[in-house]
Amino acid sequence: MQIVLFGPPGAGKGTQAKFLSEEYNIPHISTGDILRENVKNGTELGKKAKTYMDKGELVPDKLLIDLIKERLERPDTRKGFLLDGFPRTIPQAKALDVILDEINKKLDAVINIDVGTNELVRRLSGRRICKKCGASYHLMFNPSKTKDLCDLCGGELYQRDDDKEAAIKNRLEVYKNQTEPVLDYYKGQDLLIDVDGEKEIEDVTSEIRAALVKFQ
Ligand code: AP5
Ligand code: ZN
Numbered sequence: 001m002q003i004v005l006f007g008p009p010g011a012g013k014g015t016q017a018k019f020l021s022e023e024y025n026i027p028h029i030s031t032g033d034i035l036r037e038n039v040k041n042g043t044e045l046g047k048k049a050k051t052y053m054d055k056g057e058l059v060p061d062k063l064l065i066d067l068i069k070e071r072l073e074r075p076d077t078r079k080g081f082l083l084d085g086f087p088r089t090i091p092q093a094k095a096l097d098v099i100l101d102e103i104n105k106k107l108d109a110v111i112n113i114d115v116g117t118n119e120l121v122r123r124l125s126g127r128r129i130c131k132k133c134g135a136s137y138h139l140m141f142n143p144s145k146t147k148d149l150c151d152l153c154g155g156e157l158y159q160r161d162d163d164k165e166a167a168i169k170n171r172l173e174v175y176k177n178q179t180e181p182v183l184d185y186y187k188g189q190d191l192l193i194d195v196d197g198e199k200e201i202e203d204v205t206s207e208i209r210a211a212l213v214k215f216q
Contacts, residue, residue, distance in 0.1 A: 001024055001026060001079075001080040001108055001212065001215050001216065002080050002081060002100070002105055002106065002107050002108050003020075003080070003081070003082050003083065003107070003108060003109055003110075003111060003212070003215075004083045004086075004087070004107060004109070004110040004111070004186075004191075005017055005020075005082060005083065005084045005111050005113065006110050006111060006112045006113065006182070006183070006186075007112055007113035007114065007115065007197060008115065008120055008172065008175045008179075009056075009120065009124060009168070009171040009172065009175060010115070010119075010120040010121075010123040010124040010127070010168075011113040011114070011115045011120065011197045012113055012115070012123075012197050012201065012204060013030075013084045013085065013113060014030060014032075014033075014084055014136055015136055015142075015201060016113065016201075016204060016205055016208060017030065017082050017084045018135075018136075019205050020082055020205070020208065020209075020212075021082050023209070024080070024082075024212075024216070025079065026077075026079055026080040026081050026082055027076050027077060027081050027082070028081075028082050028084060029068075029071055029072075029077075029081050029082065029083050029084065029086070030084040030085050031064060031067065031068065031083075031084070031085040031086040031088075032084070032085045033084075033134060034067060034071070035049045035053060035059060035067075036053075036160075039053070045063060045067070048063060049063065053161075053162055054161045054162060054167065055162075055167060055170060056162050056166075056167035056168070056169075056170035056171035056174060057170065057174060058088060058089065058174055058178060061089055061091045061092055061095070064086060064088075064092060065091075065092060065095040065099075068083075068086050068092075068095075068096070068099065069095075069099050072099055072100075072103060073103060077103075077105075083096075087182055088178065088179045088182065089178050089179065089182065090181055090182060090185060092182075093182050093185050093186070107189075107191055108191075108212075108215040109191055109192075109193050109211065109212065109215060110186040110191045110192050110193065111193050111195055111208055111211065111212075112183060112192055112193065112194050112195065113195050113197035113204065114194055114195065114196060114197050114198075115197040115198055116198065117172060119198055120172065121168060121172075122140075123138060123141070124163050124168045124171075125163060125165065125168065126138045126139040126140055126141070127159070127160070127163050128144070128157040128158065128159060129157065129158055129159075129160060130150035130152070130153060130155040130156070130157055131155045131156045131157070131158055132150065132153050132154075132155025132156070133150060133152055133153045133155055135150050135151075135152050135153070135155075137150075137157060141201075142201065144157060193211045195207050195208055195211065
């Protein structure tokens with residue numbers, strides 16, 4: 001099953017991908033996570049990406065397309081994959097079509113997780129991430145039971161630099177101008193499935209699961 005999880009910053013792509021990737025036993029490929037890992041390890045890619053990411057700007061297409069091509073060519077995508085955070089521009093969507101063609105695969109669906117702006121701001125500003133395992137929490141909606149530590153691994157929780165107020169505002173603008181047009185691209189290919197992302201986490205998962213039944 002080849003799926004794109006689409007939606008604005010804070011829609012819940014990462015949260016949902018975690019459950020779905022376990023359930024379907026296919027890798028969760030988050031370009032945001034891969035970039036943050038590169039920043040943490042001080043790689044060339046990480047150095048180039050950091051300034052864009054901290055401001056909430058998109059990292060240049062060429063870097064992302066090279067990254068995703070290398071990732072999709074690995075053997076663990078044989079049974080499928082869940083893409084989270086890619087594609088985010090029309091050139092990225094077109095490049096993905098070319099890459100998939102080369103590896104003889106095609107997308108089954110693009111799940112658009114729909115959430116309004118006020119709710120996105122609430123989610124992003126309250127989000128906390130585990131330093132060790134990357135698990136995502138929310139101060140109000142999805143709190144850690146062990147307070148400032150991760151329930152899964154005991155790691156310390158922190159706030160992403162791009163979850164500060166100014167960067168959140170910019171990310172939402174960038175989404176509107178550069179990423180939203182990708183929805184029409186996939187509508188044109190008859191791949192788009194809209195899901196109400198404002199419901200409880202488990203209810204959103206159920207809605208996505210129901211939409212994906214026919215591809216299993
Ligand atoms: P990336 O990491 O992809 O960030 P994003 O798209 O802004 O998405 P988020 O991770 O912020 O949100 P999410 O939808 O995963 O929400 P989550 O599940 O965490 O990208 C970061 C940066 O990297 C970009 O700005 C860019 O610079 C660069 N980049 C990445 N990909 C790129 C690309 N393709 N091209 C160019 N640049 C790229 O949920 C959010 C919060 O809400 C959490 O606290 C969660 O607990 C809570 N929550 C989730 N669901 C619910 C619910 N149903 N109810 C209540 N709370 C909920
Ligand atoms: Zn953890």
